[in-house]
Amino acid sequence: MGVTGMSKFHQFDSREALDQALASHVALQLRADLNRRGLASLAVSGGSTPKGMFACLAQEKLDWNKVYITLVDERWVETDSDDSNERLVRENLLHGPAGSARFVSMKTQHEDANDALAELTARLESIPLPFSCVILGMGSDGHTASWFPQAINLAELLDPTSEERLGTCQPVTAPHQRITLTLPVVLAAGEIILHVTGQEKRTVLADATKKHYPISAITAQHDNPASLWWTP
Numbered sequence: 729m730g731v732t733g734m735s736k737f738h739q740f741d742s743r744e745a746l747d748q749a750l751a752s753h754v755a756l757q758l759r760a761d762l763n764r765r766g767l768a769s770l771a772v773s774g775g776s777t778p779k780g781m782f783a784c785l786a787q788e789k790l791d792w793n794k795v796y797i798t799l800v801d802e803r804w805v806e807t808d809s810d811d812s813n814e815r816l817v818r819e820n821l822l823h824g825p826a827g828s829a830r831f832v833s834m835k836t837q838h839e840d841a842n843d844a845l846a847e848l849t850a851r852l853e854s855i856p857l858p859f860s861c862v863i864l865g866m867g868s869d870g871h872t873a874s875w876f877p878q879a880i881n882l883a884e885l886l887d888p889t890s891e892e893r894l895g896t897c898q899p900v901t902a903p904h905q906r907i908t909l910t911l912p913v914v915l916a917a918g919e920i921i922l923h924v925t926g927q928e929k930r931t932v933l934a935d936a937t938k939k940h941y942p943i944s945a946i947t948a949q950h951d952n953p954a955s956l957w958w959t960p
């Protein structure tokens with residue numbers, strides 16, 4: 729499919745099959761890290777794609793009370809907003825067996841996300857890092873995490889040498905100010921998973937390097953190749 733830097737391509741016939749297989753795989757990774765470190769950590773994306781997978785993952789039998797969960801990126805909206813990634817996680821992942829996981833919110837009451845960076849970085853540092861697993865989504869504009877095309881600080885968010893673990897982003901191609909993990913935090917993860925559905929996004933992935941989409945910071949690097957989980 730013309731995507732370099734991907735360790736493995738997992739294709740499924742249906743969203744249901746993808747959701748179940750990916751949830752089982754993530755649970756396996758978390759279990760392995762629980763055995764190795766005694767604790768595990770997972771960063772998940774928001775948007776519409778992961779909802780079904782969250783429902784499957786929530787049912788996995790794990791020592792969830794030793795698993796930290798946070799967001800790859802958050803939209804700077806109230807946590808009861810329909811657009812809140814935290815709300816998506818609370819409603820779809822943090823119940824049933826996974827209800828005892830340690831969720832670390834990426835939202836404060838600051839009006840501007842820039843003013844929350846110090847507090848949120850301290851919260852992030854309370855999580856066992858590197859993450860056992862980071863699950864990325866992708867928008868049809870080629871953004872992943874909240875690394876948006878045309879954002880004025882995109883180069884800073886994608887600087888592999890940056891010591892900042894979090895940054896903010898004001899997208900041009902989407903609503904809401906964002907808070908996001910930076911590239912080095914994602915690249916340090918035990919495993920990077922790219923969860924994408926639909927033909928349109930597959931074309932975006934195939935064009936990512938040529939068109940300099942932010943997702944190419946993941947798909948074109950070889951330090952920690954991501955696996956791609958896709959269904960039409």
Ligand SMILES: O=C1O[C@H](COP(=O)(O)O)[C@@H](O)[C@H](O)[C@H]1O
Nearest residue numbers: 773774775776777801865866867
């Ligand atoms: O705004 C966001 O969009 C992407 C993709 O979302 P989707 O609705 O196309 O699945 C998501 O990965 C990111 O976490 C979210 O903040």
